Amino acid sequence: MSQYFDMNRRRFLKTSAAAGALVMGTYFMGAASRVLAGVLAQPANDTRQANLFVALRPDGVVEVTCHRSEMGQQIRTAIAQIVADEMEADWNMVKVIQGKGDPKYGDQNTDGSRSIRYNMQRLREMGASVRYMMQHAAAARWGVAPDTCSAVQHKVTHTSGKTLSYKELVADALTFTPPVSEEIPLKDKSEWRYINTGMAHIDLHDIVTGKATFAADVRTPSALVAVILRPPVVGGTIKNVDSAAAKAIKGVIDVVEIPAPKGALQFQPKGGVAVIANNTWAAWQGRKALKVEWNDGANGSYNSDAFKQQLLDTVNSPQSHVREKGNALARLNNADDKLMADYYVPHLAQAPMEPPCATALFSNGAVEVWAATQNPQADMGTVAAMLGIEQDKVTVNVTLLGGGFGRKSKPDFSAEAAYLSMKTGQAIRVQWTREDDIQHGFYHAVSAQHIEATLDENGAIDAYLHRTAFSPIAGLFQPGANAPMSGELRLGFTDNPINTPNLKLEVGNAEAKVRVGWMRSVSNIFHAFAIQSFIAEAAHKAGEDQKDYLLKTIGPDRIVDVTEQGAEYDNYGADKADYPLDIGRLRHVIEKVSAMAKWGRTLPKGRGLGIAAHRSFLTYVATVVEVEVSEQGDLNIIKAWSAIDAGTVVNTDTVKNQVQGGSIFGLTAALSDGITFDNGRAQQSNFHNYRVPRMSDAPLEVDVEVIDSDAPPAGVGEPATPVFAPALCNAIFAACGKRIRQLPIGDQLKA
């Protein structure tokens, strides 16, 4: 281990700009992360450039670098909580520095609800190593044994009562060899003072005073504004452009064509025509004045109604299986009474409140970007490819994100800004309008599913067949791909928790005719909707209580390994020894939320309770929704309750906020008409015809219980979303007897 340390220490010394500060970082070798401490002899000049994870400055201030993107999940606070807790820092001395895009951090792709899972251990070790250095530096200064010194809240105290502040020990610590990770004592959970509390997040004051900097708020460099007219159809190209009227608009400076993507779409811009102006309004007016004719290409025939029928036809005929147990087909073919249901969920748009935006400044063969990006390393790759430069010539600064929800994992907007800056030699801010966001997105997959089952003499599911088909994300990376990646199936499909002797899961083909991308909890949304709705339908058929039947259907406490039934399953990239699919934990959240909602209580006419439970991103969530449906079919969502078991959690209030918000985000699928297409063109354009939940749609109370757990940390940002729509639709059935199998709910309750 020490050899490993020394080998990499040299590289660290060369790259760190944190001269004079005690800086801790990590180095990756395979999957293992190890603490690496750097010790520099030179005096400080500019420690603000500290580019690893924690720096204790000579003035005693602790700089914690957050290398993950902040989009409301309070990762900047959580990372600081972890480091500051283990290093026993005074919270008032902690500053958070937002990391730029840089492969040395390891993964920076802030999606998949994994920031804490990937980083908690190494952040703890880094914080603890600083504390260790403080303790040992003080002991050496005093000539006493280290175990007679304790480092607490920015100072070290000897048993005699004498103290030294961390600030006074920085210079001493620089002469010490830092410990290897195995030798660093970590706190016991009972000693945590920041971790596992609901402390306020660090950006709160900036946000409520309007000082928080989102992408469009970047004012240095001072930039021209570009608004872009993009081809309405994916794969479309420019036939001809008449820019005379646009150029005549006062304030318009230039009109620049952006090339169509080459090869696999990936995150490349769609191409189009940019109007560059000295203010946003002029650029917007200039775009309106552009006259462009397009070649639509092969996707110009895409019609989402026809595609819906195609998907439904696909799931109603045999497809290739991805998981099998017993002989479901024989049981179902011989059954004279089976329950059958088709489910459908349309395309959706993430529609973060901040539309995509990035500023870029190209000079001397290199480009600097300021962007609201979930994955700055993807910006580096996408920008470099578009500009034909090396990735190390791309600097990506990450602003706060005004919501992400998966949209901002795709940095087409950064590449647009970088390209326009290269072409014009000016700093350029590309501002997407809401219409751009709705019509040129990376949409949530449209999906259809067919489930059929037979029940045994006790009402339990005896045979279960489930087919899914949806426009796959795979199409972004492989032109013409018509099968989902296993990564899309593992999200609630292959890991179906139903305990039945006969089960078959099949996947049909479909080709994406638009750009399909991740949206908060991804294909868990439609898979959980179908499975959790179907279980409630089976409960009704069996004449049993929904909640009792859900528990009966997932079966007794046990660990399920779906690979034993032939499934390809990567368990969200986590070791199944650490993160098994644990039915006991799923049962526990169901029982917990049932108690919270007082499940089984008598309700007035027109009211109903619905429940759904699902494991996603290694976290277990159960939600109960209470609704009222009037005689006229008006829906009122009264209240929701959720229990979440995400293992060890860093900020309990953030978890509650994420579950509340994730639930309301999940309501989008039920309420919104979705994004529909005709002639390859999105039919919606702004919030007047792409409906997202408003306060009047949302429950005003979402009670959340965070299960106290010592299990390793799992996901928080996404897992509350998939359960909401099925819990809601199950509640609607309980309230009025109408079963919603196709989303949105629309006017189905009026019929």
Added chain:
Amino acid sequence: MVTFTVNGETREFAGDPTTPVLWYLRDELNLTGPKFGCGMAQCGACTVHIDGMAQRSCVLPLSAVAGKAITTIEGLSADGDHPVQQAWVEHKVPQCGFCQCGQMMQAASLLSSNPNPSDEEIVQNMSGNICRCGTYPRIHKAIKSAAKSMTVSTSGKSGVNYFTPDTLGEEA
């Protein structure tokens, strides 16, 4: 030439009078608290006060604010100590925070005209402001807290005063 005040300072604008107030505030004055979310008065992220009343600055042309007083989140209080801002902190309302300046300006306007709104009045007044993070339950609670801590006179007006534009964003 249009003359008005922004956060108490007199300003003059001689450019295109159809320019929405939002882009003037952001691009000319670098007041970035009001946000662009939709451009057609659908989401409320751009909400500012015009003579104390909440308005959607993304569709409000500068020609309509002659002689009026514009207040942005930057001018709502000296250092975030308006009761609404304090309530937002108390309830830890924000997630990403992008819509929250508009939400707070809307809430402050509501409470200035209706110091003790009912649950339903809060819903009615706040449903023009979208939050994709879904912080509505906390916004609702924060407004009730702020109402308790505020003592203001009533003016009898409703909480929002919409400018009806000739055109609706890009739809026109």
